[in-house]
Amino acid sequence: MIDLRSDTVTRPTPEMRAAMGAAEVGDDVFAEDPTVNRLEERVAELLGKESALFCPSGTMSNLVAILTATSPGEEVLVDAEAHVLHYELGGAAVVGGVQMRNFDAPLAGCPTAAQLESLRRLADPGHEPRTALLCLEQTHNRRGGTVAPLARLQEASQAAHEMGLSVHLDGARLGNAAAHLGVPLCALTAGVDSVNFSLSKGLGCPAGSLWVGSRDARTRAHIWRKRLGGGMRQVGILAAAGLWALDHQLPRLAEDHAKAAWLAKELAGVDGIKVDRETVQTNIVLLQTARPAQEVIDRAEELGVLLTAFGPHTVRCVTHLDVTQADVGRAAGLIQRAAAA
Ligand SMILES: Cc1ncc(COP(=O)(O)O)c(C=O)c1O
Structure with a gap:
């Protein structure tokens, strides 16, 4: 069988398994797993952010990001083809009590400033939900793995910030976007507040995704991860796969x-x-x-x-x-x- 269903079907290589087997571990709920700590520092640095948080999956990392940036009754702006809208079982609505409001952005799901402006609420708190967050996706899965150019990403993030929104980037395949544009990962994340960075797609790890953002936001993200059941123990075994993948699969x-x-x-x-x-x-x-x-x-x-x-x-x-x-x-x-x- 030639399996072209997804890059998630990739299996750890013997070298990755050897790195996992040799991992130094500790209890990550006490922040005592040295390999997880190293992976979080490394990914935060690669993405040009202050901190990162190891999560079991991209779905959890996206949900942690949405819960961290919103309160119940608020809304999230998202492209009509976004993964978070189609394939995450409405988790943000179920757990976070937030609603999703769509726009249609054919260019890799990344809206123009004018498009965002057209979604601006009239600040009528008696009727309208507060718009709290813009979610972007890079590369964009349902739009065929397409990549938003840097200028469009910056335009969208800047416009969202001017409207008082936070910006989250679902970068499950951020490495693919960086490879396509020939830029470092941090160039793609400069304007956004949080990122989901996956290890289990093209990077070939068995599991793991990192929420990435500011140190302040990490405190809230950490609480949400624990509430969602994502506090793991000797998980350095998985983090070692991630560190190995950053050196050997990302390039x-x-x-x-x-x-x-x-x-x-x-x-x-x-x-x-x-x-x-x-x-x-x-x-x-x-x-x-x-x-x-x-x-x-x-x-x-x-x-x-x-x-x-x-x-x-x-x-x-x-x-x-x-x-x-x-x-x-x-x-x-x-x-x-x-x-x-
Ligand atoms: C764009 C995108 N975001 C998030 C996810 C969710 O990741 P996970 O399968 O690790 O929950 C996926 C999974 O394929 C994805 O393609």
Whole structure:
């Protein structure tokens, strides 16, 4: 099977497992796990922030960020295709009592200043919820792994701050965005208040995501993580995987992008498939299929390729460290057969 469902299917390499096995550990609920402490310091520094907090998953890290930046009854502005809106089971509403208000930002889910201005509330506290937070996503998963240019990110963050909002960046694939733009991670996070940085996507770790932000906000984030059941003990074993990945997997993400670009080129214009190659900037390829997506996926599985549906006629393919260029070459032919009328 060639598994192109997601970069989350990546398994720890023998070298990563060796680093995990050798990790020095302590009780992280007492902040006594030296490996977790090192990972938090390292990620905070890479992202140019004061502090970081190790969470079990990106879903928890995003939820911690929203809970830290809002109060019940407030609202969060978010792109209509955002992960936090589609795939996190309404956690912010269930736990935080906040509502999500959508905008439609085709450019990697990143709104213009004018778009944000059009969402400005009239400051009528008798009727309107207070808008507390803007959530961005970089790279943008449902918009095909696309990357918002630095100038657009800065425009959105600045406009949000001028409106009195905090800004959170779901950077589950921030390393992919940095590789695409050829900039350091901290260039992408300079204007935002908090970040979710995932270790378990293209970086190939078995688990883990970091909330990243100011030292003050970390105090609140730490309380929310504990309330959500995310206080872990000798979790340096997982943090060691993260430290190893920062050295060995982060620098190789562009290889996944090359495989995705190749796949998009092969599949563009074949019978039953359309691909907008402009949007294939990182490791995600969205195929618009003439046949229903689920039929294409079922046929592809019979032929030996695993894919996911992103809409009734949209199929997602994701390249990652566990598929080689040869695998992608074979997958292209099989997907072509699966999608043909
Ligand atoms: C953009 C984005 N944000 C957040 C998450 C959630 O991460 P996790 O699966 O670790 O909860 C994902 C997972 O795929 C994602 O793609």
